[in-house]
Amino acid sequence: MDTQLIERIIDEPAPVARANFAARHDGSFYEFAGGFTHDNFDDLLKWAGERKASDITFQTNEPVKSEIGAQIVPITRRALSKNEMEDLARHVYAAHGPGMVLAGYDLDPSHEVRIGGQLFRYRVNVTGIRVPQSTGIQITVRTLPQRPIPLAHLNVEEGILANKRPNQGLFLVTGPTGSGKSTLMSSILGDIVSTPNANEKVLEYASPIEYVYDGIVDPSCSVAQTEVPKHLRPHDGGGADSQESLWGYAIRNALRRKPTIISIGEARDKATIAGCVEAALTGHLVYSTTHVIGVAETLRRLIQPFGGDEKRAMGYDIMQSMRVIVTQLLFPRVGGGKVACREFAIFDAATRNQFLTKNPDDWPAFARKLMVSGRIMSRTMSESAYQAYRAGALSREDWMRIVSAEREST
Structure with missing residues (x-):
């Protein structure tokens, strides 16, 4: 580090460290029974938001994963099937969403969920990916606070x-x-x-x-x-x-x-x-x-x-x-x-x-x-x-x- 640089900063007081981003994941999973449905998707987004997840990734033949506290961790116990992923693409975009992905288009919709009278907002990307002997889908979701951080x-x-x-x-x-x-x-x-x-x-x-x-x-x-x-x-x-x-x-x-x-x-x-x-x-x-x-x-x-x-x-x-x-x-x-x-x-x-x-x-x-x-x-x-x-x-x-x-x- 340059001597001139050290002279500029060595006498400055240390700022107060603030934990504005998520701490480490607590190890919990989002639990659901049966198929992964639209309702599960929306409920999981709320669940992940409460844990300050910066993004959530849904992918064919993979469990749902999320970045929490600078670590990428699985948050469902089982992988999502091809049919479940195509159904989610319809949910976040439109009925023709899976067809557009299969044709090589990526989709960038926003998504809103009202749960218990409260509105939650998300940024979404849907992109086609390779899976063994087929084409799958990856959906990346970024949680957005309802209003700017003070x-x-x-x-x-x-x-x-x-x-x-x-x-x-x-x-x-x-x-x-x-x-x-x-x-x-x-x-x-x-x-x-x-x-x-x-x-x-x-x-x-x-x-x-x-x-x-x-x-x-x-x-x-x-x-x-x-x-x-x-x-x-x-x-x-x-x-x-x-x-x-x-x-x-x-x-x-x-x-x-x-x-x-x-x-x-x-x-x-x-x-x-x-x-x-x-x-x-x-x-x-x-x-x-x-x-x-x-x-x-x-x-x-x-x-x-x-x-x-x-x-x-x-x-x-x-x-x-x-x-x-x-x-x-x-x-x-x-x-x-x-x-x-x-x-x-x-x-x-x-x-x-x-x-x-x-x-x-x-x-x-x-x-x-x-x-x-x-x-x-x-x-x-x-x-x-x-x-x-x-x-x-x-x-x-x-x-x-x-x-x-x-x-x-x-």
């Missing part, structure tokens, strides 16, 4: 909290699949719209909608959530679908509705990145996610789709709109569960001006240099991991592994 429960760094609601611009939450990007972003938005007299009009576009804000929105605010493409899809003016980017079209839709905040599920392609930047430069605050790890790599990912003269022009717009980049990763917590570590950088006017003197291709290396030297408000993943280690939440081995990975990437 921001105060996530042990978010003060630098992020102080800049969670810029006046305008682009706020990106990045990380790999399953790193809690949507959880963090929804908690930030939930905190904003639950603040008295915030006077926010939030338009969220997601695929599918994960967190909902029912019951926490202050009367001065409104939140409208649109599931893409279920509620909104690009068209050619004559009623037929067009090939325009779904997310780029969502941003165009948002700009016609006078929001104060726009939330876009993922800035995943050239049209969406350009749309997010356009919205940010026209006075809106835009939150979005990107599947990439690290502040430096996020900058690289944003400019990558653009080439030639367009790269410099678009790079200028990207940096003018940039306000915050946060990368979140989840690691095994000492004693069970997971702990979140975050790398972040705050792009105030002075910081943006420093980047604008550089070629966009040089931004990733420049960002790392500024962060490690402490010349901008930021924290590296190594620093965040060190804080988790000092708090007793992260093992020394995992901390040193993170430090080594960071060194190799620079």
Whole structure:
């Protein structure tokens, strides 16, 4: 670990470790008699949610398995048959669901279950898989809390909290699949719209909608959530679908509705990145996610789709709109569960001006240099991991592994 890095963090107080994710599984099974039915499926989802399962996997010829406390464990005593899996595919999608899977399509429905007067929500993927001498089905289900986790429960760094609601611009939450990007972003938005007299009009576009804000929105605010493409899809003016980017079209839709905040599920392609930047430069605050790890790599990912003269022009717009980049990763917590570590950088006017003197291709290396030297408000993943280690939440081995990975990437 660099001496300069140690000097930056050694005198900082250790944060309070919080168990925001599941502890180890208690070893219990979901018990059922006879065939595995629709009712069993819905009841098992509730059962797994009570144990803070991050996802549940139903698979042909396998027992149901779930990730609880960073461990994948079986939660039924017997495997599910091919007929039972096809029946579940019909339940979560439609009667023709198994046929679509056999034809090579994957399905991404959302699923809601009302049990005892309470609504439970889930994100679902249905995909065909190989089984001996046939084709089977895997259904992956992610449990979703009914409302965002209170921001105060996530042990978010003060630098992020102080800049969670810029006046305008682009706020990106990045990380790999399953790193809690949507959880963090929804908690930030939930905190904003639950603040008295915030006077926010939030338009969220997601695929599918994960967190909902029912019951926490202050009367001065409104939140409208649109599931893409279920509620909104690009068209050619004559009623037929067009090939325009779904997310780029969502941003165009948002700009016609006078929001104060726009939330876009993922800035995943050239049209969406350009749309997010356009919205940010026209006075809106835009939150979005990107599947990439690290502040430096996020900058690289944003400019990558653009080439030639367009790269410099678009790079200028990207940096003018940039306000915050946060990368979140989840690691095994000492004693069970997971702990979140975050790398972040705050792009105030002075910081943006420093980047604008550089070629966009040089931004990733420049960002790392500024962060490690402490010349901008930021924290590296190594620093965040060190804080988790000092708090007793992260093992020394995992901390040193993170430090080594960071060194190799620079």
